[in-house]
Amino acid sequence: MNVTEATEWNKVLRWILGTTALEEEPVGDDEAMEAAAALADRARRTLGAGPTAAEVRSMWLQRLPVIVVDRVPYDSGGELATGLRLVRNTTAQPEPVQVDGRDG
Numbered sequence: 810m811n812v813t814e815a816t817e818w819n820k821v822l823r824w825i826l827g828t829t830a831l832e833e834e835p836v837g838d839d840e841a842m843e844a845a846a847a848l849a850d851r852a853r854r855t856l857g858a859g860p861t862a863a864e865v866r867s868m869w870l871q872r873l874p875v876i877v878v879d880r881v882p883y884d885s886g887g888e889l890a891t892g893l894r895l896v897r898n899t900t901a902q903p904e905p906v907q908v909d910g911r912d913g
Contacts, residue, residue, distance in 0.1 A: 814851060820844035842869040 810818070824841035836844075846862035846869075853859045860868070 814848065817844040817847050821848070838869075842866060845869065 820836050821841055821844050824836040824838070824844075827835070842865070846865045849860050849865040850862040853861055
């Protein structure tokens with residue numbers, strides 16, 4: 810991993826975790842998307858496999874937006890899309906999940 814890749818990966822991690830140094834601006838959706846696309850492009854060129862940068866951008870734009878409040882990400886509600894999703898609960902207590910109008 811070179812310095813550029815490490816920087817891009819750090820942006821994606823800061824976006825996922827919602828953490829930044831106090832003097833830094835939080836990583837926004839567009840910045841994280843471009844970092845993820847750059848990493849995908851580098852991986853595809855190196856390995857010859859995986860999604861292209863354009864495919865990452867397309868998939869990224871299909872997800873629900875994340876809202877960051879006090880550097881903590883919240884989703885905007887709605888349906889949970891198929892596939893793997895990372896969810897972080899920072900309330901220090903279990904939270905209900907609604908399935909077809911019922912707790913799931």
